[in-house]
Amino acid sequence: MTITTPAAPAAPVPAQLREARIPEDGLYEGRRLLRRLPEGTEERPYEHFEVVPQGRTIGAEIRGIDLSRPLTPVLREELNRALLEWKVLFFRAQHLTSEAQRAFARNWGELEVNPLLAGGSSPDVVLFDKGAGTTPTFENVWHTDVTFREKPALGAVLQLREVPPSGGDTMWADMAAAYDNLPQSVKDRIDGATAVHDFIPGFIRFYGPERLVPLQDEFPPVEHPVVRTHPESGRRMLFVNTSFTTHITGMDRAESDRLLRFLFQQAHVPEYQVRFRWQAGDIAFWDNRATQHYAVDDYVPHRRVAERVAIAGDRPY
Known part of the structure; x- marks a missing residue:
């Protein structure tokens, strides 16, 4: 009697993966x-207060400090760290x-006056009073304050x-994390590059x-490093x-626009962000050199009132 061994099943034919392409950058x-x-x-x-992290790389609540009292040099140094x-x-x-x-902010330097925003109780206090019927200004875009200044x-x-x-x-978004995660090819392109900053695009909207x-001579366009x-x-x-x-600077306009759009996107990554839910009397103190921020405009017709003081900085390098 002849025994026939069944043939091994044929290997499946790999499916043809269809071609697909997503936009670059x-x-x-x-x-x-x-x-x-x-x-x-x-x-x-930390020895003088409690630090409660609010994000992985950015944002911490500080507990155990009364900011209405003068800071000792040791406390100021630890807060700066x-x-x-x-x-x-x-x-x-x-x-x-x-x-x-204002007294708390002055522990970090002289205060800055911003003639483009509504003044509060003194020239170096900016008042944001938003709600139905108030004059609109728009901070619901990722931005770093006053980079149009020679010294932001x-x-x-x-x-x-x-x-x-x-x-x-x-x-707030951590722009050190944003830089760390750029593709090496992009880092190579922007290493040593500078970009022009101008106040007009940010304020012509309102x-x-x-x-x-009248402010053009006071605030001419300035160049800052793309990576500071x-x-x-x-x-x-x-x-x-x-x-x-x-x-x-020095780049074809279309190429510059494309690269800047990609760089602007980096602030939108949630892993680099922290979000703060306000209560009346709360304070946020941020490093404008290292962050961008975005004020979420989702409360009109209700009112939101804030005061801000800014600390004068140095020229980026």
């Missing part, structure tokens, strides 16, 4: 490098007077006086030429933003 999924401290820096405890490490610090229920808010602000101290029943959060023309080095931490950080960066 986008944001894609994958693990990101999330490094809060400069490379080689060791974690150290926290600012460098966390980039934005939150203090709950401080309810500072405008003068106390070091930082800012913002206090909410009145909060809406819901909404009105503020978000002010007419009659308001802006933090003067205290030494971190390299992406330093372009949608509100004020107009083009990359």
Whole structure:
């Protein structure tokens, strides 16, 4: 009797993978490098207050400090270390007077006057009073404050006086993390590059030429490095933003626009962000050299009132 061995089943024919293409220069999924401290820096405890992290690389609530009282040199130094490490610090229920808010900010330098925004109780206090029927200004875009200045602000101290029943959060993005995660090919392109910053694109959206023309001589366009080095931490950080960066120096306009769009996108990555839900009397103190921020405009017709003081900075390098 002949025994026939069944033939082995034929190997399946691999399916033909259809051709697919997504647009270049986008944001894609994958693990990101999330490094809060400069490379080689060791974690150290805080001795004068409690630090409660609010994000992986950015944002911490500081507990156990009354900001209405003068800072000792030791406390100021430890708060500055926290600012460098966390980039934005939150203090709950401080309810500072405008003068106390200014006094706290002056621990980091002279205060800046911004003639483009509504003044508060003194020329160096900016008042944001938003709601139905108020004059609109728009901060719901990722931006770094006043990069149109030769010396953009070091930082800012913002206090909410009145909060809406819901909404009105503020978000910050860590621009050191944004730089760390750029493709090496992009880093190579922007290493040593500069970009032009101008106040007009950020303000023409809500002010007419009659308001802006008289300020053109005071604020001419300036050039800053596309990647700045933090003067205290030494971190390299992406330093372009949608509100004020107009083009990359010496680059064809179309090429500059395409590269800037890609760089602007980096602030939109949630892994680099922290979001703060305000209560009346809360304070946020951020490092304007290392961050971008976005004021979420989702509360009108309710009212939101805030005061901000900004600390004069130095020229980026």
